[in-house]
Amino acid sequence: FFEASYPGERNPLGSPPSNLTRGDGQLRRSMSWIRNSALLSSTGTDVEDPVGEEASETSPLRPEPSLIRTFSLSNNRLIRQLSTLSTSSGLLQTFLCRICLGHEDVREAFNVPECRHQFCRACLAGYLSSQIEDGQTDVHCPSVEDKTNERCGTVLAPADVEALVEPTILAKFHRFKARRDDPGSSVCPWCGDLQTGEEEELQRVCSKCSRKYCFLHGTAHSQEETCAEFEKRTKAEDTETTAFLKKTSKPCPGCGAITYKYTGCNHMKCPKCNDDWCWLCGEGILISGPFPSHYDRRNALSPCAGKQFTMDGNEEPGLDLDLGRAGRILRFVLYYSPLALPLWLLALGLYIAITALALPCLCSNPEFRRSWLYSPGWAMTTMVNLLWSLLFAITLCCIGAVIAAVLAGIGLLYIGFEISSCCFEIIFALVCCPCFCIKEICCN
Structure with a gap:
């Protein structure tokens, strides 16, 4: 809002430097006064005109009080004004609620004093109400650590519960807490008042409404009928x-x-x-x-x-x-089967490449040429052997890759880790397929 003051000037509104003409300096000085006057008048502070009507180029501006003395406002008033300005401008400070995972207004936040976790008041109140309805009296903070996934062990104090839940839920909280601390206490079924007594005292009289009830069965049977007779009936x-x-x-x-x-x-x-x-x-x-x-x-x-x-x-x-262990394993195999198709194609390519590299080496052997190449029908025999070895190698490769992936996946899932079966299938294809191919070629 303020013009930058020139070096060495005492007046924050500033007077024009000497190298400016009278018109430029007057315009700059007037704009500075208008801006500051508008700001100060919006905050409720009266400011006098720093420029006299008869001011001229030769008569310097009279010094003004500093901005620190001009803005003599209390801290609370400034905070209220800043809050009003931020609200009207739409710029609000937000926080991340750990329950609804939404960015909410920081004024609606509730900080747990012990662990400093922040939640929406409505979200935390709903969580507390649900826990109290289930009979919980020691309600833990619902926050979960991002890195370790561990739950917060902080127990919310009764004062925090009183500040958040409704009166009806709060009454239940106090009743449950009293029943937990004193097993002999009971709640009158007629008026709902909390009564104290010994566990052996079955027939009780409410101190508030003076009506009788049973410690074990409430109002299920009359006072003339004992608990044993009622249970038998x-x-x-x-x-x-x-x-x-x-x-x-x-x-x-x-x-x-x-x-x-x-x-x-x-x-x-x-x-x-x-x-x-x-x-x-x-x-x-x-x-x-x-x-x-x-x-x-x-x-x-x-x-x-x-x-x-x-x-x-x-x-x-x-x-x-x-569904049986076999059905679950089959479901696991079918779940990962689409990932194995590219690897099977890779195994086929490896087999063809190794066969193409190994065949010239075998043909260069004189004994191999005499026993196989020069025998009648060697071309047809070679083609048939190659086809059978190719089919056998691909079948074993696929079966082995699936079995290895299933066993590795089951083992890792058993100890609590998850990893894609692609790694095991790739390793199996790269290591085992060449062995199958060389074995088939050498055996023939």
Whole structure:
């Protein structure tokens, strides 16, 4: 906004140098005054005219106060003005949310105090609400490190939860936390107030609403009926419930907690022991990145390859999930078979080239010429032998390349690495095909 001052000048608005004419200096001085006057008036600061009406070329400009004294505004006022200008100009400072992966306004960010990870307030509030609904009281930061793919181990403080979630979710959070810290505490089924007591005290009276309830069964039975009588009476119903749960739910392989899946993918995370496991096969899942290798279509060792979103259990009962090891290996071979076609053509070219180089060497041998070349029908015999050896070498080369690629791929996938089978097929073609060709030619 400001004109550059001339060297040695005290006045920041500047007076024209001596080599300028009166008109040039007056125009430059007027433009500087107009610019600074417009800027200062927009910030609410009154500025007097630095140029007198009777100023002339021989009368110098009177000195003005410095810009530091002119802009005598508080820091807060300047920050508010800059924020208003940036908002009106559309230039906003943004940050990358680690949940929605979107660039959002920095004013909507929430910084986790312990680890300094930034998230949208709405995204982090939704994550906290989901975790609390699942019964989690120690909610970890959802951030994942970019280089190591490790989850952040920071536990959000109760103050952070209170600042983000809604009052109803916050009440659940406090109830779950109290129940975890005190196994003898309970929630009144009538008014929802948290009650404390001993675990042996089954019949309880709410201190807030003065109504009675059972510590184990809530309001399922009256006070006149004991818990043993109630369980005996409902034993048949419990059997049906157990059968239904056995059909529609599965136990966690880590802690045995009964888990019911009603929507989403087949990657399950137990809210009790924090283990990751597969809903389809019940095996544990090793998390080594954002996408589990357990569901990778190229993983020939996994019975659930390519089935992360396959509906099962409640949706399709009785679905046979295990296709067999042979079927998975065949799927793996067919997945990489298009990559082997150029290598097979390369093997054919190598065989023809080696045959063309080896045949003159064999023909230069006198014993070879006497026993083969001068025998009756040697040309036809040579052609037939070459064709049979070519077919045999190509067949063995293709079979060997596929077997080597499959075995190498399975071995590398088993230890957790992935590599294209092209490397193994190229090595196999370059090393084994010449051996086959030389063997066939020399044997004939």
